[in-house]
Structures are given as C-alpha cells and as structure tokens.
Amino acid sequence: MRFETGTDWKNYYxxxxxxxxxxxxxxxFEWAYSLLTRIISNIYENYNLFLAIAGLVLFFFQSFAIKRLSPYPIISLLFLWSIQFANILFVRQWIAIAILMFSVIYIEKKRFWPFLLLxxxxxxFHRTSWIFLLSWWIYDLKLSKKTMIIILFGSISFSVVLTKVVELLSGGLGHVVQAKLDMYLSDEYNDENNGDLGLVGIIIRGFANKFLILFTSFYLYDKIKEKYPQFHGYLNLYWFGAVIYFSSISISLVFVRISYAFDVFQIILLAYFFKVIESPLLKLISLIVMICYLFLRMRQQLNGAYSEEFVPFRMIF
Structure with missing residues (x-):
C-alpha cells in the first residue's frame, strides 16, 4: 500500500x-465516495484502511469485469496496469470506471435496470459516469467501418469549431459558470493538470495511441467478429470514447476525462487481437512487441509530469 505517493494524496488525505x-x-464530493469515507472514518479513523477498502471495491468490480469480458484476462490486466500506474491510484474516477466496466455485463444480458443501478x-463516485448511459444504445449500434472513420475525423473538425463558438459565447454566461469555464480553458490550468507535455504533445500521443488500437481493430474486425460477435460492442464503446476525446481535446484537456470510461475498453480489444493469431510463433512475437510497447508507455509516464510523486514509491511498511 502506498504512503504519501501520487498527485492525489494530499487532497484525499x-x-x-x-x-x-x-x-x-x-x-x-459525490454521495457514494462521501458515504464510504464517512463510514470508514467513523469506524476506524485510519486513511490506510480507507485505501485498502477502496482498493478492494475497485479490485472486485474490475477483476470480475475483465474475467467476464476479456478472452485473455492476463493480457488485459498487463495492459491496464501499464497505462494506469499498476492501479495504485484508488481515486474516485478509477473506482467509477471499474463499476462501469462491470455494468457492460448487463448490457450483454439485455438487463437495463441492473445496468442503470450500476x-x-x-x-x-464520479459524476461524469452518467454519460455511460449512452452505452446501452452504443454497444449494439450498427455502423460501417467507413462511417465510424468519417465520424472520428469529423469529431476533430467539430472540436475546432466548438472552440471558436465557446470563445464567442462565453461572455454571455453567468458569473459562476464563466469563472469555471475560464479556469478550464486557461493555459495555466491545463498545464497544471497535464505537466510539461503541452497541448500539442498530448494531442499527438492521443492520436498515436487511439488510432493504433482503432485501425488495428478495423483491420481485424471481420475476422474477429465472425467468431466473437461481442467484439463489435467493445469496439463501439472504445470508438465512442475516441469521438468524445477528439471532440473535446482542443477545448480543454480537463474535459477529456469524460472519455475515460470508454477508453478503458482498449484492454479488451487488445486481448481479442491475440485471439485470432493462429501461429504460435507470431503470437509470441506479438506478445513481446506488446510488452516492449507497454514498457515504453509506462516509462514515459513515470518519467513525465509529476514523476517525483511516484518515484521512489513509498509504502506504509
């Protein structure tokens, strides 16, 4: 368990x-996170106990979701831990995302009310989760690969236009809304929340990572969907997250967080890539390439913004 580690430590502590x-x-804070904090604080006022219980909540939903959705859970976990600091950050949004992953099980079972409750x-835990309600319809959405690509590139153009519209209309908003909007759109706020990568660096990295997953999915789509029709739903969810990402990134990097609930399905898509590789040698080579890629991604994160918050990693022991 971590101690005084992570950018979130002081605020939550x-x-x-x-x-x-x-x-x-x-x-x-949201009602569920507040209630969980209050219950643990009243029983035993120890923050490390809270982290342990929050970690168990995340682990429960995330593990069961991955076990149910992924054909290779170990590969999905490896990918997830490489892009999420090995799951050491039990913050509100990651707990929410784990619950949302689990809710997809009920989309597949066509059980709306359990899905809605989740x-x-x-x-x-994180109010941005409400947008995931759209998954009920997006999962089974029937769009051709060509249409998905057109919408994807259209979202980039939309983002540029929306930026100009927000700039023109922002002067007519209420005082409180205007103040918050100015904060979210300010260069200082975006820099503070995204380190020294800068807007161009964030966009380039986002393009590279998302288009690598998406176009590999499009390339293998027919072959995978023939054997595993559920792949279509996972691709729809990840694609929709990419649309949100590119629609909002030029407005503010903070708004990109809305797409995180959909972005996590890349770990499921990647596992299905390996499912259709028939040659054992090619599968081994692909696994080695993936591990190298994930190692570089994790290394980039650990040596990027706020690296001093994670290295060296401190524990309670």
Missing part, C-alpha cells in the same frame, strides 16, 4: 480526516 466536520448535504453507483 486531508478530506478523509476533515469529513466528520462537513455536513453531508454540503459535501462537494451507472448510478458509479456516478456516486
């Missing part, structure tokens, strides 16, 4: 020990 003095109705629970 201070909140845990102050939550008893904050009325529930005045709490700025989305509501996820929104109780």
């Amino acid at each position: 201070d909140y845990f020990y102050a939550v008893g003095s904050i009325p529930f109705e005045d709490d700025l 989305v509501a629970l996820a929104a109780g």
Whole structure:
C-alpha cells in the first residue's frame, strides 16, 4: 500500500480526516465516495484502511469485469496496469470506471435496470459516469467501418469549431459558470493538470495511441467478429470514447476525462487481437512487441509530469 505517493494524496488525505466536520448535504464530493469515507472514518479513523477498502471495491468490480469480458484476462490486466500506474491510484474516477466496466455485463444480458443501478453507483463516485448511459444504445449500434472513420475525423473538425463558438459565447454566461469555464480553458490550468507535455504533445500521443488500437481493430474486425460477435460492442464503446476525446481535446484537456470510461475498453480489444493469431510463433512475437510497447508507455509516464510523486514509491511498511 502506498504512503504519501501520487498527485492525489494530499487532497484525499486531508478530506478523509476533515469529513466528520462537513455536513453531508454540503459535501462537494459525490454521495457514494462521501458515504464510504464517512463510514470508514467513523469506524476506524485510519486513511490506510480507507485505501485498502477502496482498493478492494475497485479490485472486485474490475477483476470480475475483465474475467467476464476479456478472452485473455492476463493480457488485459498487463495492459491496464501499464497505462494506469499498476492501479495504485484508488481515486474516485478509477473506482467509477471499474463499476462501469462491470455494468457492460448487463448490457450483454439485455438487463437495463441492473445496468442503470450500476451507472448510478458509479456516478456516486464520479459524476461524469452518467454519460455511460449512452452505452446501452452504443454497444449494439450498427455502423460501417467507413462511417465510424468519417465520424472520428469529423469529431476533430467539430472540436475546432466548438472552440471558436465557446470563445464567442462565453461572455454571455453567468458569473459562476464563466469563472469555471475560464479556469478550464486557461493555459495555466491545463498545464497544471497535464505537466510539461503541452497541448500539442498530448494531442499527438492521443492520436498515436487511439488510432493504433482503432485501425488495428478495423483491420481485424471481420475476422474477429465472425467468431466473437461481442467484439463489435467493445469496439463501439472504445470508438465512442475516441469521438468524445477528439471532440473535446482542443477545448480543454480537463474535459477529456469524460472519455475515460470508454477508453478503458482498449484492454479488451487488445486481448481479442491475440485471439485470432493462429501461429504460435507470431503470437509470441506479438506478445513481446506488446510488452516492449507497454514498457515504453509506462516509462514515459513515470518519467513525465509529476514523476517525483511516484518515484521512489513509498509504502506504509
């Protein structure tokens, strides 16, 4: 378990020990996260215990979702841990994303009410989860690969146009909304939340990572879908996340977080790539290439913005 590690540590640590003095109705955090914090704080006021229980909640939903959705759970976990700091950050949004992954099981079973309840629970940890309700319809959406590519590139153009519209209309917004919008759109706020990569660097990396997954999926689509029709649904979810990503990235990097709930399905798509590789030698070579790629991605993160927050990694022991 980590101690004084991660960019989120101080804010959540201070909140845990102050939550008893904050009325529930005045709490700025979502209801489920606030309730979990209050229960643990009242039973035993120890932040490490809270991290352990929050980690178990994340582990439960995430593990069961990956075991159910992925043909190769180990490959999916390897990919996930390489792009999420090995799951050491038990923050609100990652808990919410784990619950949303689990909710897809009920999309496949065509059970709307359990799906809705899980989305509501996820929104109780991070309010951006409400957008995942669209997954109920997006999962079975019938679009050709050509149409998906056109919409994908159209989202990039839309983002540029929307940026100009926001700039023109922002002056007519209310004082509070205007202040928040100015903060989200400011270069200082985006730089603070995304380190020294810069907007161009973030966009280039986003393009490279997403188009690598998407176009590999399009290339193998017919071969995979013939044997595993559920691949179509996972691709739809990841594609929709990419559309959100490219639609919002030129407005503010902060808004990109809305796409994270869909972005996680890349770990499922990648596992299906290996499912259709018939040659054992080619599968081994592909695995080695993937491990090298993931190693470089993790190394880039560890040596990028806020590297001092994770290296060296401190534990409670």
